[in-house]
Amino acid sequence: MSQKILLIEDDAATADFVAKGLSEEGFVVDRADNGRDGLFHATDGSYDCVVLDRMLPGIDGMAVLAAMRGAGIETPVIVLSALGSPEDRVKGLTNGSDDYLVKPFAFAELLARIRLLVRRGRSAPAVETVLRCDDLEVDLLARRVKRAGKTIELQPREFRLLEFMLRHAEQVVTRTMLLEGVWDYHFDPGTNVIDVHLSRLRKKVDEGFARPLLHTVRGSGYRLGVNP
Numbered sequence: 001m002s003q004k005i006l007l008i009e010d011d012a013a014t015a016d017f018v019a020k021g022l023s024e025e026g027f028v029v030d031r032a033d034n035g036r037d038g039l040f041h042a043t044d045g046s047y048d049c050v051v052l053d054r055m056l057p058g059i060d061g062m063a064v065l066a067a068m069r070g071a072g073i074e075t076p077v078i079v080l081s082a083l084g085s086p087e088d089r090v091k092g093l094t095n096g097s098d099d100y101l102v103k104p105f106a107f108a109e110l111l112a113r114i115r116l117l118v119r120r121g122r123s124a125p126a127v128e129t130v131l132r133c134d135d136l137e138v139d140l141l142a143r144r145v146k147r148a149g150k151t152i153e154l155q156p157r158e159f160r161l162l163e164f165m166l167r168h169a170e171q172v173v174t175r176t177m178l179l180e181g182v183w184d185y186h187f188d189p190g191t192n193v194i195d196v197h198l199s200r201l202r203k204k205v206d207e208g209f210a211r212p213l214l215h216t217v218r219g220s221g222y223r224l225g226v227n228p
Contacts, residue, residue, distance in 0.1 A: 002028045003048040003118055008038030008064065009080065010056050014103075018051065021107045022114070035059025042068050047075050048118045051110070054081035054092070062095050069096035076117035080105070086141050093129070093141075106181050109167075131166040134226050136205065136213055138166055147209060157182070158201050165214070165224040174221040198222060 005022055009015040010033045019029045030047075032038035035056040042050055042064065050068075054061035065077060076098040081088065084102035092100040099113050131138045135148045143159060145152040154162065164181045165173060178194050179185040198214065206212045215223045 002026060004028045004030065004046060005114065006030050006032070006038070006041050006047040006050045006075075008032045008035070008042075008050065008056065008061070009053040010034060011053070014053075014080075018107065018110065021111065025111060027114075033057075035061065035064045039064045039067055042073060042075065043071060045073050045075060049114050050075050050077045051114070052077050052079050052097070054079055054083060062091070065092075065095050065097055078110070078113055078117065080110075086143050089141055104184050106184075109181065131163065131169075133166055133169045133224060134211075134213060135209075136166075138162060145205075147205060152204050154201070154204060157197060158204070161197055161201055162205065162224075165222070168224070170223065170225040172217050172220050172223050177221070 003026075005027045007015060007019055007022070007029055009018065009031070012033070015031055015033065019031055022029050030041055032041055036058040038050075038052070038056065039059060041047075052061045052064060056064070059067075061079060061081070065079070068075070068077070077096070078099040078101055079092045079097040080101055080103055081092065082103045089100050098117055101110060101113065129139065129141045131140065137146045138144070138159075139146075140163065145154055145159070145162065161178070161182050164178065168177075175188070175194055179188060183193065202212075202214045206214055211226060213224055213226065215225070215227065217223050
C-alpha cells in the first residue's frame, strides 16, 4: 500500500518540485496551497507524514501545527522554512513538529527525513538536535560545536559543512553531494571552494586532538569518522 504525504506549500514551483519527486519515489501526494485547506486535509488523520511550509496564506504553518496537535492528530510533521535561526528551530520543534528543514534544501535530504519519520511513526523522539561522532558533538539548536569538551568556533558555512558531514558520518561523501547539500549548487562551479572550506574545518576540528576525524578518500571524496 502506498504511503500518503500531505504537502502544504504555497510556492507553486517548490510544491511542483517536491510533489513530483515524492510521486516518483512511490508516495501518494495530496497538496494544499494555503493553511486553511491544509488543516482541513490534515484533520482526517489518514496521512503518513505532513510536509508543512511555515509561512502560508490564510493560516500560517505554526497555527496549522498547533491546531493539529490540539486536535490530537499525531501525524509526523516536517516544517519547511526559510527561517533558520536557533530560535526559529526551537519554536517549530516545541510547537509540535517532528523535524525542521531550512530552505533551500536538497530533495534527497527531505526524502530521507520523510522516510525516517514514516518508518518510525511517533514511537520515538522525532528530531535529532545533537549530532555526535566519537568525541565531537554538534548542538544544532544552540549552534554549538564541542570536541572533547572544548568549544570550537565555526563560521556559518563551516557549521553547515560539518552538519552535513555528521549526517553522513562514516560514509564517503562526494564533491557533488557537498556542492548540492552545502552550497546549493546543482553544477560544478569549477573552483576549489570545497577544498578551502574543508581545510579550514579540518584545522579547527582535528588539530590539537588525539585522532583525526576528517579524512580525504582519494579519488572518491571525504569521510568524517574514526579510522578503523
